[in-house]
Amino acid sequence: MTAREFRTLALSLPETWEGAHMGHPDFRVGAGGAGVGRGTKKGRIFATLGYPRSGWGMVRLTPEQQELFVRAQPATFTPVKGAWGRSGATNVHLKAAGKSAVREALLLAWQNQAPQRHRA
Numbered sequence: 801m802t803a804r805e806f807r808t809l810a811l812s813l814p815e816t817w818e819g820a821h822m823g824h825p826d827f828r829v830g831a832g833g834a835g836v837g838r839g840t841k842k843g844r845i846f847a848t849l850g851y852p853r854s855g856w857g858m859v860r861l862t863p864e865q866q867e868l869f870v871r872a873q874p875a876t877f878t879p880v881k882g883a884w885g886r887s888g889a890t891n892v893h894l895k896a897a898g899k900s901a902v903r904e905a906l907l908l909a910w911q912n913q914a915p916q917r918h919r920a
Contacts, residue, residue, distance in 0.1 A: 801897040803849050806857050809903050810847050813910045817843065824850035829914045844913035847906055852880075857892040857902075859909040866890045869905055876901060888912075 810816060810827040819826050819842075828843030848858045858880060861869065866888045869877040875896045879885035892902060 801892075801894045801899055801902055803855075803857070803894060805899065806847075806849060806892070806894060806902060806906075809899070809906050810910075813906065815914070816846075816910065819843070819845075821845060821848065822851075824848055829910055846909040846913040852891065855894055857894055859890050859892060859905045860912060861888040861890050861905065861909055862912060863888045865905075865908050865912075869901070873897075873901055877905070 807818070807825070807827075811818065813829065816827055816829050819828050825848065826845045827847040827849075828845050830843040846860050850856065851858050863886070866877070866879060866885075869890060870879065873896075876893050876898070878891045878893070880889040880891055890905070892905065
């Protein structure tokens with residue numbers, strides 16, 4: 801998996817837009833962004849690229865979801881260090897990642913952060 805593929809998968813989800821946070825790209829769902837009619841809210845971050853460094857991504861899973869991904873694919877998924885990781889933030893080693901696993905993780909992360917009307 802490449803950073804470009806990760807970005808494409810993230811941006812394919814409804815009402816998703818790309819922003820920046822702490823010096824790296826992030827993917828948000830909800831109001832905001834540059835589009836007309838999106839309002840002034842900042843949206844909710846469900847994934848990032850380049851954290852902790854190039855070649856990595858991050859998805860915001862629940863702790864239970866994180867445990868399943870880490871257990872199934874430890875070379876691809878690892879908890880973020882510290883409190884963020886304990887709350888479900890999960891690093892994705894892009895070089896080791898398969899497209900279907902990342903697509904599933906991104907969808908869950910998106911559902912975790914999306915407005916209620918999109919979660920069905």
